[in-house]
Amino acid sequence: MTVRIYNTLSQKKEDFEPQTPPQVSMYVCGVTPYDETHLGHGRAYVTFDVVRRYLEYSDYKVNYIQNVTDVDDKIIAKAQGAKDIKQKCAEIVKQYFDSYQDVMSKLNVKPPSNYPKATEHIDDMVKIIQTLIDKGFAYAIKVGDASDVYFEVAKFNGYGKLSKRKLEDMEAGARVEIDKRKKSPHDFALWKAAKEGEPSWDSPWGKGRPGWHIECSVMSSKYLGQTFDIHGGGRDLIFPHHENEIAQAEAATGKLFAKYWMHNGFVNINKQKMSKSLGNFFTLKDIFEKFDPMVVRLFLLQTHYRSPIDFSDQQLTEASSAYGRLVKFIQDVDFILGKTTETAPQIEIEDIQEDLLEYNEKFTKEMDDDFNTAGAIAAIFEMIHFCHKTLDEGEAEKECLEIMKKSVLDLCEVLGIKLETKAKIELGGMGGAIDDSPEVKKIEDQIAEREAARKNKDFNKADKIRDKLKAQGIILEDTSLGTKWSAVK
RNA sequence: GGCGCGGUACCCAAGUGGUAAGGGAGCGGUCUGCAAAACCGCGAUGCGUGGGUUCGACUCCCACCCGCGCCUCCA
Numbered sequence: 238m239t240v241r242i243y244n245t246l247s248q249k250k251e252d253f254e255p256q257t258p259p260q261v262s263m264y265v266c267g268v269t270p271y272d273e274t275h276l277g278h279g280r281a282y283v284t285f286d287v288v289r290r291y292l293e294y295s296d297y298k299v300n301y302i303q304n305v306t307d308v309d310d311k312i313i314a315k316a317q318g319a320k321d322i323k324q325k326c327a328e329i330v331k332q333y334f335d336s337y338q339d340v341m342s343k344l345n346v347k348p349p350s351n352y353p354k355a356t357e358h359i360d361d362m363v364k365i366i367q368t369l370i371d372k373g374f375a376y377a378i379k380v381g382d383a384s385d386v387y388f389e390v391a392k393f394n395g396y397g398k399l400s401k402r403k404l405e406d407m408e409a410g411a412r413v414e415i416d417k418r419k420k421s422p423h424d425f426a427l428w429k430a431a432k433e434g435e436p437s438w439d440s441p442w443g444k445g446r447p448g449w450h451i452e453c454s455v456m457s458s459k460y461l462g463q464t465f466d467i468h469g470g471g472r473d474l475i476f477p478h479h480e481n482e483i484a485q486a487e488a489a490t491g492k493l494f495a496k497y498w499m500h501n502g503f504v505n506i507n508k509q510k511m512s513k514s515l516g517n518f519f520t521l522k523d524i525f526e527k528f529d530p531m532v533v534r535l536f537l538l539q540t541h542y543r544s545p546i547d548f549s550d551q552q553l554t555e556a557s558s559a560y561g562r563l564v565k566f567i568q569d570v571d572f573i574l575g576k577t578t579e580t581a582p583q584i585e586i587e588d589i590q591e592d593l594l595e596y597n598e599k600f601t602k603e604m605d606d607d608f609n610t611a612g613a614i615a616a617i618f619e620m621i622h623f624c625h626k627t628l629d630e631g632e633a634e635k636e637c638l639e640i641m642k643k644s645v646l647d648l649c650e651v652l653g654i655k656l657e658t659k660a661k662i663e664l665g666g667m668g669g670a671i672d673d674s675p676e677v678k679k680i681e682d683q684i685a686e687r688e689a690a691r692k693n694k695d696f697n698k699a700d701k702i703r704d705k706l707k708a709q710g711i712i713l714e715d716t717s718l719g720t721k722w723s724a725v726k
Numbered sequence: 727g728g729c730g731c732g733g734u735a736c737c738c739a740a741g742u743g744g745u746a747a748g749g750g751a752g753c754g755g756u757c758u759g760c761a762a763a764a765c766c767g768c769g770a771u772g773c774g775u776g777g778g779u780u781c782g783a784c785u786c787c788c789a790c791c792c793g794c795g796c797c798u799c800c801a
Contacts, residue, residue: 248730266801274801281801311799397729400796406728407797449799471801472731478800501801502731508793512800539749540739545732545794552738555750562749565763599747603740611740615748622748622765629757629765696759703761714762721763 240295242467243543243607245475245498246399250607253497255466261297262465263289264457264495266474267352269306270333271315274340275518276533276548277504277511281471283534284501284542284608286346286653288469291604294651302460303349304453305334307356308446313435323436340521343530345653351460355452359438362447362455365489366427366440374488375427378418383430383443390423393484399498400476425481427451450481454494458486468495472502473510502545511548519548531655532557538610538652559618563649566621567660568723570642573628574635576718583631586640589624593644596620600648610652617648663723680711684720687713 240253255261265285268278282303289299307330319325338348355362366386369375374392377384390396390404397403404423416422426448431437437444457465463486470479479498486494503510506517524533527550536556540546596616603612624641627633633641649656687702703713706722714721 268801269799276801278801284801309799400729402729402797469801473796473800475730476796477798503795503801505794510795510800514798514800535749536738543731544739547738549738552750555738558751559749569763603747609740611749612747615740618748625764626766691759694759700760712762714764715758715760716763717757 240292240605241607242497242499244496245500248401251497255297256464256496259297261292261299261467262302262461263292263299263467263469264302264304264453264461264465265349265468266453266470266478267303267305268334268337269309269311270330270337271309271311272333272513273520273522274333274337275511275513275520276524277471277518278337279340279344279521279533280504280537280542280546281469281501282341282346283344283537283653285469285499286344287538287542287610287651288467288499288608289347290651290653291608299350300461301349302351302353302457304456305330305352305354306449306452307334307354308436309449317434322434326436336522340525343525344521344534345531345655347653353456353460355447355456356438358452358456358459359440359447361459362451363428363440365455365485366447366451368489369427369485372488376420377428377442380430383445384428385418385426385430385445386428386442387419387424388427388481388485388488389420390425390484391421393488395487396423396484397480399483400480402476425450425477427485450478451485453478454482454486454489457482457495458490463490463492463494465495467497467499469499469501472500475500501542502540505545505547506549508547524553528553528557529560529659531659532560534652535560535563535614535654538654539614541607541609541611543607560654563617563621563645563654564656564659564663566624566645567642567656568663568721569625569628570638571660572716572721573633573718574638574642580632582634582637584627584633584637586634586636589627589637589641592623592627593620593640596623597644597648600651604651613648613652617645620648621645663725680706680722684713684722688720 241250242253243250263285265282268274285301289301292299308326312326312329313322315329316322316325341348366375369388370377370386375386375388377386407423428440428442428445428447428451430442431444431446435446437446457468468479468482483494505511509515509517511518521530521533532553533556536553537546539556539559596619599616599619600613603609603616606612624645646656683702683706687699690696690698690702706713710725712723712725
């Protein structure tokens, strides 16, 4: 089976054929660290983390580059008033980028192969801008002592091929303030002459700083080559950002920039896009106060990456229950494993291998189809259901339990959903097998006391103990193998 | 105005030219001292509306209604 990817360029699903398999080069537009990371960002980076993980699972070697826009109007605005503006900008970037990385790590997003920063590639950008001027795709306009440099959109034939718009169509509804100096309102800045109190770098056009789009064209080519396999980002970047990236890069090199363009859908609040400007965003930091990051991850992946997701507490609460079901399965298996006896089990590994394989195949089929995580998650739930059902039918041999557990964990791992840590934390005692801390001892003493009461048919007392533990967040389950307990946070 | 996306049960959400995955909630049952969990069963005669193509459409085509996004920074 081959992976199929929906390519924004062709507006179709295409067979994924990287240039030099098994190598895959992938670039995803990163953040501008000037504020806390919100759920919308989370969705984008979880999406591409899954793309990366699944490609790796499919035996590709992924070189994943994600830039950091560390020079930008918003950062500068936030730094205004500082004595050393460049220094202040760097501090802001550090603060929010650290926070970004922290939050991503909680979401179990693997760090990219590299996080290149715009300010560390000014020279490379200057070179490309010069090339564009030399080739007649760009022009400079004097501003005081320095110059702005603009890309002349009309010179690049193919402009609009990603966002499917024609220059004529855009002019009709453009709400942009018209800058009379530019040859066309669509021309965009490659280099901005420094204004008073702005961080700046030397260039052939005097002191200034790069425009937003150029960094991505430059850094992606630098780390991945002039043509690379996958370019990703949020839907909102299609125009103008990605369109402009293509124009700059392809004008400069004459080569195809990126083969596959992938764009994730938005997170909405009451059907409206979650965004900074609307002020309706929820930061991941805040969400994590109430919900486990893995719940958030599951919530995001239960919808196909290209569809919008409407965010609400209720939806997260539902995802929480679903996640609990996954975790509980691992606990149940661990519990049984901890109790395994020497008796002859009725269910052997041969009985279930084929079935497990079926769910595995369904998972792969779904993921191959443009990373259909919703379908893939369904396959995992079906696999769990099958395992529970099997375990209900009789005693299973140890290998059987282990392969069940491994099968589920492996698939969850491809989606970056962690179960084991949570399962272990909750299942602190495992019937006394793992943890012998005083707290656990105390809980188990009470369980033993309850057990004795139950034997004596003193159910009143037994229920009291159960209620008391429940109030402490300890949930008891009486099974044929004894009482199982877990600590739910 | 241009371009794009979507409308599937109580909620969320996959999917497909041949008769609706999965999750959450609910109801009934098995198990249990009672629970919990798990298991079994129930739950859209129908996939925005109206036409059309077809042996057959929710899936293809047309029109319409509704919601959203991009065209300005935005994941």
